[in-house]
Amino acid sequence: MTDSSHKSPEVENDGDFRVHVFSSSSELLEKLHEKWSSVEKQPYPAMYSSIYGGIILDPAMMVIPIDDHMVHRGHGVFDTAIVLDGYLYELDVHLDRFLRSASKAKISSPFSRSSLRSILIQLTAVSKCKSGTLRFWLSAGPGDFLLSSTGCPTSAFYAVVIHHDFSQCKEGVKVITSKIPMKAPLFATVKNVNYLPNVLSVMEAEEKGAFSSVWVDEAGYIAEGPNVNVAFITQDKELVMPSFENILLGCTAKRLLELAPKLVDEGLLKGVATKSLTMAQGKDAAEMMYVGSTLPLLPIIEWDDQPIGNARVGELTMLLSDLLWDDMVAGPDTQRIPVPYV
Ligand SMILES: Cc1ncc(COP(=O)(O)O)c(C=O)c1O
Numbered sequence: 001m002t003d004s005s006h007k008s009p010e011v012e013n014d015g016d017f018r019v020h021v022f023s024s025s026s027e028l029l030e031k032l033h034e035k036w037s038s039v040e041k042q043p044y045p046a047m048y049s050s051i052y053g054g055i056i057l058d059p060a061m062m063v064i065p066i067d068d069h070m071v072h073r074g075h076g077v078f079d080t081a082i083v084l085d086g087y088l089y090e091l092d093v094h095l096d097r098f099l100r101s102a103s104k105a106k107i108s109s110p111f112s113r114s115s116l117r118s119i120l121i122q123l124t125a126v127s128k129c130k131s132g133t134l135r136f137w138l139s140a141g142p143g144d145f146l147l148s149s150t151g152c153p154t155s156a157f158y159a160v161v162i163h164h165d166f167s168q169c170k171e172g173v174k175v176i177t178s179k180i181p182m183k184a185p186l187f188a189t190v191k192n193v194n195y196l197p198n199v200l201s202v203m204e205a206e207e208k209g210a211f212s213s214v215w216v217d218e219a220g221y222i223a224e225g226p227n228v229n230v231a232f233i234t235q236d237k238e239l240v241m242p243s244f245e246n247i248l249l250g251c252t253a254k255r256l257l258e259l260a261p262k263l264v265d266e267g268l269l270k271g272v273a274t275k276s277l278t279m280a281q282g283k284d285a286a287e288m289m290y291v292g293s294t295l296p297l298l299p300i301i302e303w304d305d306q307p308i309g310n311a312r313v314g315e316l317t318m319l320l321s322d323l324l325w326d327d328m329v330a331g332p333d334t335q336r337i338p339v340p341y342v
Pocket of ligand 1 (some may be wrong): 224225226227228229246247250251253265291292293294
């Protein structure tokens with residue numbers, strides 16, 4: 001910072017950078033509110049924190065303790081569900097995966113599954129958000145700064161609602177094979193907060209003018225994208241997804257595998273399978289797509305500068321996209337929980 005006339009309380013004086021000390025919490029709060037006062041629409045209408053023991057509406061207070069094991073050691077797991085048209089889509093499937101991740105990360109929840117579920121639904125209701133994402137975390141909790149979490153007496157649960165408008169993806173994107181090493185199966189199958197490889201992988205793609213990337217393992221088999229699964233339509237019209245032993249089992253991929261047999265019954269697809277697929281087989285596919293909660297399906301038309309099929313958005317891809325989209329906006333009650341807005 002070079003301009004000492006701006007609003008920052010930190011002052012630079014003759015090259016001697018003096019750090020401001022906040023004299024009171026009210027002064028600090030005022031500073032935090034200053035930041036949010038210029039924001040036209042608050043993107044995070046509500047947060048839950050088990051540390052506070054309630055729902056927070058003030059964005060300036062949506063914070064996590066610095067001694068939380070998730071903050072300084074990455075000892076936390078998370079998940080994301082979608083809010084669409086005032087319904088929570090597949091909340092229970094996300095919650096099940098969340099608790100499986102927590103168990104593998106040796107984090108016990110401070111609440112029962114039904115209490116977690118109730119908190120998430122109440123939070124969404126209070127947020128008044130009808131379209132967005134509901135992101136939630138379980139952490140080993142605050143305590144100390146050591147490696148072991150034995151000094152963290154109580155685990156912590158955080159959740160936030162984020163406004164976001166969704167629409168069906170109809171344009172195709174380009175992808176690259178990631179050069180960032182992929183995670184070992186233990187870490188890839190647990191949805192934990194260590195997303196540095198995922199972050200670098202998507203940034204690598206953006207730097208190369210691609211939308212995102214695809215991980216291929218050392219043996220040459222296709223794995224997944226940095227926050228999505230991948231799916232293919234083979235030349236003989238089979239829907240194939242790489243098997244999930246070593247990657248994250250996506251909730252959307254799982255649902256797609258349940259819905260896609262309808263196209264087999266209609267004679268449009270020849271079959272639906274999860275199996276190992278080499279990069280060469282993937283690049284030879286007729287159609288390719290990303291599959292993930294916030295998409296839910298995104299056509300891929302080029303991989304490493306090579307066209308996929310005829311380099312146009314595939315017909316079967318769009319039929320699968322319609323199946324998922326219809327499920328999100330008008331699917332059965334088991335998939336969609338109505339949010340009891342107040
Ligand atoms: C690494 C990774 N793979 C796949 C997915 C897709 O999972 P979902 O369909 O549950 O969003 C995600 C997103 O959660 C992810 O982070």
